[in-house]
Amino acid sequence: MIPAEIAGAAEQKPATDILKMMYVEPQSMASEAGQLIVAEIADGNGTLTGARLYYRDGSGTEREMNVTEISGNYAAFLVKGGGLADTSLSRIELVCGGVNRNIDLKAYRASGDTAVSKVEGSHGESSKSRAKSVQSDADQKAEENTVKRVLADDSAGITNALNQAQALAGAQAPKLRGYSAPRAGSDGQITVVLDPGHGGSESGACRTWNGKAYIEKDITLKISKYTKKELEKYEGVKVYLTRSTDKYMELYQRVDFGASVGATVFISQHINSTNSNEQYSVSGALVFLSKGQYRGDITQASHDIAYTILDKLNAAGFKNQGIQYRLSETGDQYPNGTLADYYGIVRRCVLAGFPGMIVEHGFVNNPNDCVKFYGSNSKIKKIGVADAKAIAAYYGLKKKDSGSSGTNPPPAVDTGWKKDGSNTYYVKQDGSRATGWQTIDGKVYYFNAGGIMLTGKQKISGKIHYFQPSGEAMTGVQTIGGKKVSLDEKGVIIAIPAGSWTLKGSTWYFKKWDGKNATGWITYKGRKCYLNKDGSMVKRWKKIKGKWYYFSGNGYMVTGKRTLGGKTCYFGDNGAALTGKQVINKETVFLNEKGVLLSNRWVKDNVGWWYRYGNGTYPKKKWVTIEGKRYYFNKKGYMETGWIKLGKNWYYLRSDGSAKNGWLKSNGKWYYLVKGKMQTKSWIHYKKKWYYVKSDGVRAVGKRLKIGKKTYKFDANGVCKNKK
Secondary structure, three states: OOOHHHOOOOOOOOHHHHEEEEEEOOHHHOEOOEEEEEEEEOOOOOOEEEEEEEEEOOOOOEEEEEOOEEEOOEEEEEEOOOOOOHHHEEEEEEEEOOEEEEEEHHHHHHOOOOOEEEOOOOOOOOOEOEOOOOOOHHHHHHHHOOOEOOOOOOOOHHHHHHHHHHHHOOOOOOOOOOOOOOOOOOOOOEEEEEEEOOEOOEOOOEEEEOOEEEEHHHHHHHHHHHHHHHHOOEOOEEEEEOOOOOOOOOHHHHHHHHHHOOOOEEEEEEEEOOOOOOOOOOOOEEEEOOOOOOOHHHHHHHHHHHHHHHHHHHHOOOOEEEEEOOEOOOOOEOOOOOEOEOOHHHHHHHHHOOOEEEEEEEEOOOHHHHHHHHOOHHHHHHHHHHHHHHHHHHHOOOEHHHOOOOOOOOOOOOOEEEEEOOEEEEEOOOOOEOOEEEEEOOEEEEEOOOOOEOOEEEEEOOEEEEEOOOOOEOOEEEEEOOEEEEEOOOOOEOOOOOEEEEEEOOEEEEEEOOOOEOOEEEEEOOEEEEEOOOOEEOOEEEEEOOEEEEEOOOOOEOOEEEEEOOEEEEEOOOOOEOOEEEEEOOEEEEEOOOOEEOOOEEEEOOOOEEEEOOOOOOOOOEEEEEOOEEEEEOOOOOEOOEEEEEOOEEEEEOOOOOEOOEEEEEOOEEEEEEOOEEOOOEEEEEOOEEEEEOOOOOEOOOEEEEEOOEEEEEOOOOOEOOOO
C-alpha cells in the first residue's frame, strides 16, 4: 500500500529514467500461486518502498492491486486467477526515495528503448524474451541478445521470482534476499557430497545399442569419480561419494551420509530416460530441484548452483533442458503444512538443511546421446569434469597450483547497521541486507523483504508482533494499551494471562499482575479455564452464553467424547456441548443440550405416539417388538390402536398399542387373536375345551354347524359338545 502522506504530485522525470524493466509472466506458465509480474526501477531513484499496479479488466474498467513483495529495486506482484495480458496493464505507481511516481505503461510500452518482457517456452529451457509485442522481427532478434530467460516452468515463490527477474534484466548483482549458500565451512572449506545414482541390485536406466550396454549405475559411478578427482585439484574443498563401489543404498542412507559429513551441497548424478525404448527427439541435461514450498532459502541456493551446472554442461555439448520440479502425489507434507517435493533425494536434502538436487546427464534411450556422451571413459570424464568446474566456479574455488590459499576472499563489505532516511537496515557479511527474523547481539529483530527494520505493532504471517522503537522485539511483561501483558521472544502476546493462581478455602482464583481477580475465559498452560464473575474457578457443568460446558476437577475445559455421571456426552473442539443431530464416527446420533447421547424412546405429540431410535430415525409401516410387546406403526410412523386391517387380515391392538393375544369380546362378539391377528375358520383349543371361529372371525355359539363333512353342536358359550 502506498502511504497517503507521500502520495501526490512529484517532479517530472522521464519514465525510462525510473522504470528500467517490466516482466510479465505468460498466463500459460503461471504457477498455482499466481501469475508473476515484476517491475525493476533504475538506479538513482532512491529506495523503493511502495508500488501499486493498475490494469483494465474485460469491461475496460480500471482496477488496481497492491505489491506482493518489494526487494531492493524490484516490486513483485502475484495475480490470482487467470492472470493478465501485458496489454491490459495501464499504469504503475512507484514510491522511490519518498517520491510518488506514476508511469503510463501503454506509453512506456510504445517507447522504443523499453522492455516489457514476456517469456515463452517450457521445461525450464533458456528461451528468449521479447520487447514490445509490436516490434519488428529485427528489433525482436536484437532484444533476444540482451534479455534472456532464466526461469523454470513456473515461479517457486516470490523469493525465486525476484532473482529470476533480476536475471531477466541481465543484472549481475548479489542475491536479493534470503539464504546464501555457505561459501565455506567452519574450517574454511566447503563439503561437496556426490551421489552416484542407483547401484547394486538397482541398475537404473539401461539400454544396449550396437552390442554395447549402457547401464546408468555404472556410468554415474564413473561420472562421480571423475567429478571428485577434478574437484580435488582445488583448494578449500572436501569431496565425498555416497558410494564408491557397485552397492545398493536407500535414499535416506545417501542423504543421511551427506548430513553426517556436514554437506555444503549434495549433487545426485544420474542418466535420464523416457518410457520409450528408443527416442532420438529427447536429449540434454536437466536438474530436478525443490519447488520451494519449505525452506525457500535453501531452494534459492539450489537454483543458483543448478544454473551454474547447466551452463557448464551446455558448454560440454548438452542441450540445456533447464530446471524442473515435481510435488508429492500422495499428499506428503513439509513441517509447515505445504505439499512436499516428490523426489526423495530433493525432499530429504531440504529437511536436512542443505542444497540438494538431481542432475540428469542426457538420455540413455537416445542412441546418439549414448555414443556422444557415454561412448568412452574419456567422454564420461568430460561430464564429470564439467560438473566439477561448475561447483568450483559457483564456490569461487582456486586450483591448488594457482598460489591461492583457499577460496576467493569476499570483497570488502561495509557491514552492520545502516540508515537511509527514516529506514534502518542491517548489512550482512556477504553484503546483502538482512531480511526476515534475525538475532543480532542477542536481540531479535524483523526486517521486511526490502531489508527495512520494523518497529511498533506489526502483523507478520498472520500474527501480531510488538517491537521497540529501536527495533528489537518486546519480550516479557510489558504495558501495551494501558494493560500489562506477557510477550514471547518474538513480541507476540502470550495467550496465558500474566498472573498466578491463589487458593482460598477450597476455591481457586487467578490473580492478574494488577492484583485483581481474572474473570471469564483464560488459557493456562495451553488449556482453557473459566472463572465466574467473582473470580472463582468453575468446575463441572457451566452454561455460558446459552451453551453448556464441562470443566474437570482441575478447572480445565473438556472436549471430545466423555463419560459423565454414567452417561456418554460429546463436546466440540471449542468445548461447547454438541446438540441435536450429529454425525459421529459416520453414525447419525441425537444429543440433548448437554451433549448426552439420546437412547430409543417413546414420543407423544398432538397426533399420537411414535417411537424414536437413538440415531433419530423411527419405524413406519411395520411391526416392531419393543420390550417384548408387538406394535404396529402406520405410514406416518404413528402407533396404531384398535382394529386395523393389513392386506386381507384383521388385527386388534390394545389402547397402549400392543398386539392382543387370546379371546377378545368386541361389540358383543368373541374373537380369538394370535399376536394380534384375528383367527378365521379355525378350531381353538382353550383350557381343554374346543371352540370354533367362523370365516368372519366370530366364535360359533348356541347352534349346530357343519364343518367339513361333520356337524358339530355348540352351547351358548361356544363350547363344542361333540369334538374330542
